[in-house]
Amino acid sequence: MASLTASARWSTKAAAKSNSNTLLRKWTVFMESQSESKTLWFLVSLVVQGVFFLPIPAVLIYYYDAPVLVLVLTLTLFFANIIAGMGGAGIKTLLRLFAASIIIHTLMVLVCVL
Template sequence: MATIKLNAPTWEATTSNQSNTTTLWNKWLAIADTQAGNKTAWFLVSLMIQGVLFLPIPAVLMYYYDAPIVVLGVTMILFFANIIAGMGGSGIRTVLSFFTASVLIHVIMLAIFIL
């Protein structure tokens, strides 16, 4: 009786060239995974930074630099998205990614309207 072997012998298996692709995104995910135990702290830091630094940005930009009302909408959407991500049970990758995206978007808005 002939049996079918699913595993090839080691001498018969071909090895492929595996390249080590360490991208910036993979490094970011590795950093986020190491912070999994600090998820609540990151959520609270995110809320404090956004509440103290980012929520006043639309008022400053609209009053002093004549920015459109869209700036307020973007800020509020980012703020509530961070609240939902943190309180909704999302993983640490999501919480940190939302926080980082929020920081970058606010810095870009400041650069556009001030410079």
């Protein structure tokens, strides 16, 4: 009986130790909480990319003489999101792709404009 009490204490300590409030942990909790609205996030991702991100290569290439790699990256990220969403990927994959797309496009704009 003593071993059951010791293991219960050990698991409580381990759970308390892993409950740190880091930014990565908060992001993971947020992704897991959005599992019911996976279709909504897929549609939001497609609309944001279609309206804001797909015109970026045209502007950067025409006005700022950006390399064609900008177009390749934009289309790759766009089609990766479509394939992941329609292929039944999990919510974590969809949100990570969407976040990566936002970060990469922001960096491309900053690098080409500045």
